[in-house]
Amino acid sequence: MTTTPQAVRRASPRKRRPATPAAPDPSAGLLPRAEPVRLLNPDGTALPPRDDYPEPPVEALREMYRRMVVGRRFDAQATALTKQGRLAVYPSSRGQEACQVGAVLALRDDDWVFPTYRESVALTARGIDPVEALTLLRGDWHCGYDPAARRTAPQCTPLATQCVHAAGLAYGESYQGRDTVALAFIGDGATSEGDFHEGVNFAAVFKAPVVYLVQNNKYAISVPLSRQTAAPALAYKGVGYGVPSEQVDGNDPVAVLAVLTRAVAHARAGHGPFLVEAHTYRMEPHTNADDATRYRDPDEVEAWRDRDPIVRLETHLRARGVLDDAAVAAVAEEAEAYAAGLRDRMHTQPAVDPLSLFDHVYAEPTPQLVEQREQVRAELAADDEEGDA
Amino acid sequence: MATMTMAKALNAALADAMLADDRVLVFGEDVGQLGGVFRITDGLQARFGDKRCFDTPLAEAGIVGFAVGLAMSGLRPVVEMQFDAFAYPAFEQIASHVAKLRNRTRGALSVPIVIRVPYAGGIGGVEHHCDSSEAYYAHTPGLKVVTPATVEDAYSLLREAIDDPDPVVFMEPKKLYFASAEAELPARKEPFGTAVVRRPGTDATLVAYGPAVPVALAAAEAAREEGWDLEVVDVRTIVPFDDATVAASVRRTGRCVVIQEAQGFAGVGAEIAARVQERCFHALHAPVLRVSGLDIPYPAPMLEHTHLPSVDRVLDTVARLQWDDQPDARWVAA
Numbered sequence A: 001m002t003t004t005p006q007a008v009r010r011a012s013p014r015k016r017r018p019a020t021p022a023a024p025d026p027s028a029g030l031l032p033r034a035e036p037v038r039l040l041n042p043d044g045t046a047l048p049p050r051d052d053y054p055e056p057p058v059e060a061l062r063e064m065y066r067r068m069v070v071g072r073r074f075d076a077q078a079t080a081l082t083k084q085g086r087l088a089v090y091p092s093s094r095g096q097e098a099c100q101v102g103a104v105l106a107l108r109d110d111d112w113v114f115p116t117y118r119e120s121v122a123l124t125a126r127g128i129d130p131v132e133a134l135t136l137l138r139g140d141w142h143c144g145y146d147p148a149a150r151r152t153a154p155q156c157t158p159l160a161t162q163c164v165h166a167a168g169l170a171y172g173e174s175y176q177g178r179d180t181v182a183l184a185f186i187g188d189g190a191t192s193e194g195d196f197h198e199g200v201n202f203a204a205v206f207k208a209p210v211v212y213l214v215q216n217n218k219y220a221i222s223v224p225l226s227r228q229t230a231a232p233a234l235a236y237k238g239v240g241y242g243v244p245s246e247q248v249d250g251n252d253p254v255a256v257l258a259v260l261t262r263a264v265a266h267a268r269a270g271h272g273p274f275l276v277e278a279h280t281y282r283m284e285p286h287t288n289a290d291d292a293t294r295y296r297d298p299d300e301v302e303a304w305r306d307r308d309p310i311v312r313l314e315t316h317l318r319a320r321g322v323l324d325d326a327a328v329a330a331v332a333e334e335a336e337a338y339a340a341g342l343r344d345r346m347h348t349q350p351a352v353d354p355l356s357l358f359d360h361v362y363a364e365p366t367p368q369l370v371e372q373r374e375q376v377r378a379e380l381a382a383d384d385e386e387g388d389a
Numbered sequence B: 001m002a003t004m005t006m007a008k009a010l011n012a013a014l015a016d017a018m019l020a021d022d023r024v025l026v027f028g029e030d031v032g033q034l035g036g037v038f039r040i041t042d043g044l045q046a047r048f049g050d051k052r053c054f055d056t057p058l059a060e061a062g063i064v065g066f067a068v069g070l071a072m073s074g075l076r077p078v079v080e081m082q083f084d085a086f087a088y089p090a091f092e093q094i095a096s097h098v099a100k101l102r103n104r105t106r107g108a109l110s111v112p113i114v115i116r117v118p119y120a121g122g123i124g125g126v127e128h129h130c131d132s133s134e135a136y137y138a139h140t141p142g143l144k145v146v147t148p149a150t151v152e153d154a155y156s157l158l159r160e161a162i163d164d165p166d167p168v169v170f171m172e173p174k175k176l177y178f179a180s181a182e183a184e185l186p187a188r189k190e191p192f193g194t195a196v197v198r199r200p201g202t203d204a205t206l207v208a209y210g211p212a213v214p215v216a217l218a219a220a221e222a223a224r225e226e227g228w229d230l231e232v233v234d235v236r237t238i239v240p241f242d243d244a245t246v247a248a249s250v251r252r253t254g255r256c257v258v259i260q261e262a263q264g265f266a267g268v269g270a271e272i273a274a275r276v277q278e279r280c281f282h283a284l285h286a287p288v289l290r291v292s293g294l295d296i297p298y299p300a301p302m303l304e305h306t307h308l309p310s311v312d313r314v315l316d317t318v319a320r321l322q323w324d325d326q327p328d329a330r331w332v333a334a
Helices: A005-011 A058-083 A097-106 A120-125 A161-175 A194-205 A253-271 A298-305 A309-319 A325-346 A354-358 A367-388 B006-020 B044-048 B060-072 B084-098 B134-138 B151-163 B212-226 B243-253 B268-283 B301-307 B311-319
Strands: A112-114 A182-187 A210-216 A245-249 A274-279 B002-005 B024-028 B053-055 B076-080 B114-119 B144-146 B168-173 B180-183 B196-199 B204-208 B230-234 B237-239 B256-263 B289-293
Touching: A058 A097, A058 A120, A058 A253, A058 A309, A058 A325, A097 A120, A097 A182, A097 A210, A097 A253, A097 A309, A112 A161, A161 A182, A161 A194, A161 A210, A161 B060, A161 B084, A194 A210, A194 B060, A194 B084, A210 A253, A245 A253, A253 A274, A253 A309, A354 A367, A367 B243, B002 B006, B006 B024, B006 B044, B006 B151, B024 B060, B044 B053, B060 B076, B060 B084, B084 B114, B114 B151, B134 B144, B134 B168, B134 B237, B134 B268, B144 B151, B151 B168, B151 B180, B196 B212, B196 B243, B204 B212, B204 B243, B204 B311, B212 B230, B212 B256, B212 B311, B230 B243, B243 B268, B256 B268, B256 B311, B268 B289, B289 B311
Parallel strands: A112 A182, A182 A210, A210 A274, A245 A274, B024 B053, B024 B076, B076 B114, B114 B168, B144 B168, B204 B230, B204 B256, B256 B289
Antiparallel strands: B002 B180, B144 B237, B196 B230
């Protein structure tokens, strides 16, 4: 029998390196699991329980179900209001309710949320008045709610810029001895923006208690994820900053709440930021002004419809015997009433005051703004006189 | 009275502000142990600790965005952009958030931060170290834009900027950092937002700010030999702009030259010239003229003296103020 020189070398014990203990892997504990965490199958049947992510309490899941159903009805109503011309534009949350409601439920009321324009359902889940949540899109002002009182930053349109604010806010809170956590929403496309990197990096360097929740809904308007990153998954971006991360099935409400609860606990315990990538799907176009059929295969959309987060959670809660027809009907009724209330209130024309344009440019208006306000006041008075004549 | 540099006065203002209000945090690139590349934060970390004065990752958008978040939590950040042109990565944060947050939220949130920007040239700096970027900020509603020209103003304007409820872009003329003057601190005199007559005169008004103020003063001194008695107004706060002081001066003198170091087109000087013309038309004996840098990217060090407004260029311009009541030949159609 002949052997190749290579085989001889491999067999030679003299060539073997002495056994030394492997150096600890510095990325250990930072890398996400290769597969998204999932506690429910796509059809809503439960997977075997796991130690790392125990199922959240039943009461939390029932509350999650309630807020998701109400949120989806709100979302449908907002879309309808857009078609009726009551909103300038509406970016739908449909399909992403598990992420948005799960984030809110993982936080305390005194924690801070940094939403983007797509987080209307997160806002309403936080208890923000739906009319105030839609002010931006109705167009009577920019931010309709009081961010300081609601501990919810204005919905952020410039992509990823909120990631740095969340780091600063969270650091500032801990600097002042408070155990507040900040959760920043961000989409898959915005992870390409510099401010995402700067935000996560600042949070990591200053050990700021921030949870970054990337809702990977697969498209940045029309551009697919493959044009945003060559990384195995967006969650892998964490390790480069020394930030632990996890992937989760973003349409599995049970898993989303479990993963985010752990991420928030990590941040609150003083271990610094945590990055979560939730794999989900934007069921609607980017906004009502978009035509998603130009870039998405209808079969793809249909496949995601089969993983609907609300159906999944309902199936699970029914199987656990903690949700029955009466409870489902009660939630549906609440959602209808919520939408009807919104519809009624949005069908009145909001009062806007042109002179208020000058109120909050500075704490006190500059002399130039005082002059311009007088000019506008005179223009309005002249308009009134013409109207009376 | 003691002799001190503008750099020292700025340093004293930061220290006094930190002493007066423990919400004031100073951070940026190299501002900690090093004390900043211009030493404006010298000794602050040693005195106040590394939680109050600290270095950050080298990322300007991050620095400003971090300051926005800190302000939302109730703190008063003072950040340093190492050089004018290095602040550009932060522009989105400044224009979209710092300037607008109060307005977007109807006053529920405010951003009482100070963004210190060492700016302008005249120091032999290589490219990207000498930009006059004030117009970008002045064109952004919601920001206040301040630039001191004297040692005492450097102190008092910075203290006032830190106390201000609104965001302030504080533009520090680099070439004046190490010029000394007799100064007494703390110096807090005229209210924030007011221009000042640096040198009274009767024949024409030179309006200048920041690094152009010493040029204006030198030109006014040289003009005595030509028989002109020139008034010099130091704008100090570009935003809010003190129309009243500037217009009152021009109405007295009847002639006006606006001087800025920045390139001229669509600059702050253009705005000032327009405002003067609107308010003083009937008092003017000549068009309002401007002296500025050239409309070119900031030149290499060996050529910067051609770019920078000089005393001679100011005097040549003053000479064109129609002293003989004849129109400037170059603007009259053939």
